[in-house]
Amino acid sequence: MEPLAIAETDRVFVLTGAGVSAESGLPTFRASDGLWEGHRIEDVCTPEALARNPALVWEFYSMRREAAKRAQPNPAHFALAELEARIGDRFFVCTQNVDDLHERAGSQRLVHMHGELAKSRCEENCGRPPVEDFAVYSTLNDVPRCECGALLRPHIVFFGEMPLQLGLIQQQIEKSSIMLVVGTSGSVYPAANFVNWARMAGARTVYVGPERPLNASAFMQVIEGSAGIILPELLGPF
Secondary structure: OOOOOOOOOOOEEEEEOHHHHHOOOOOOOOOOOOOOOOOOHHHHOOHHHHHHOHHHHHHHHHHHHHHHHHOOOOHHHHHHHHHHHHHHHHEEEEEOOOOOHHHHHOOOOEEEOOEEEEEEEEOOOOOOOOEEOOOOOOOOOOOOEOOOOOEEEEEEOOOOOOOOOHHHHHHHHHHOOEEEEEOOOOOOOOHHHHHHHHHHOOOEEEEEEOOOOOOHHHOOEEEEOOHHHHHHHHOOOO
8 A cells, every 4th residue: 555645745634533542442322232222322422311311311421431541542543653754743632532652642733623532521610620530420429529519411412412513624625735644434423524624625535444425425535444553554654
């Protein structure tokens, strides 16, 4: 495989999805053996679920926290971090994943558009920023509270809520000359539309993943296979 040609003036925008984390052993909620099995989305990942049964929501996300702690970055995470180390501020990662595997691999210029498992924030949006929180909660008495007295919630974008930092994401896409999308299904919006934004900005668009995404026709190049195998070669020294 030929390495991806990246000129000294290119700016690279990377979007990563659940397929990257899955290669580190974190199953996706769409998988038959996913973490969501046994729980309806409506019971654990909506604002209504939090209001109705905060202990169940926290039990579910505590389980996800424990799984994420056990997982380790894979070669795809490291390949992206190494590219960032080479090209610096011409590199940007937007991840749909809520784990910290990119950070543990060394990535620094990134946003989590769907939030972060290892943080909590005030349910009432009192103005206090999200706080780091690695604790596990399993009963209503365990559910943490903000300094203002309201319940804390996982710093996660629930179904029906807007993704985080879309303004910054759009700015980075508009500045990019290469968009690399890794391990996404192309079915979740607005992320599935990022490739179209990049095309309108004149960027080259490349997809890497185990199967063709639903929006494959928007990419100039689609490479099917394991990101952990492909990315180190695609993004290797050049």
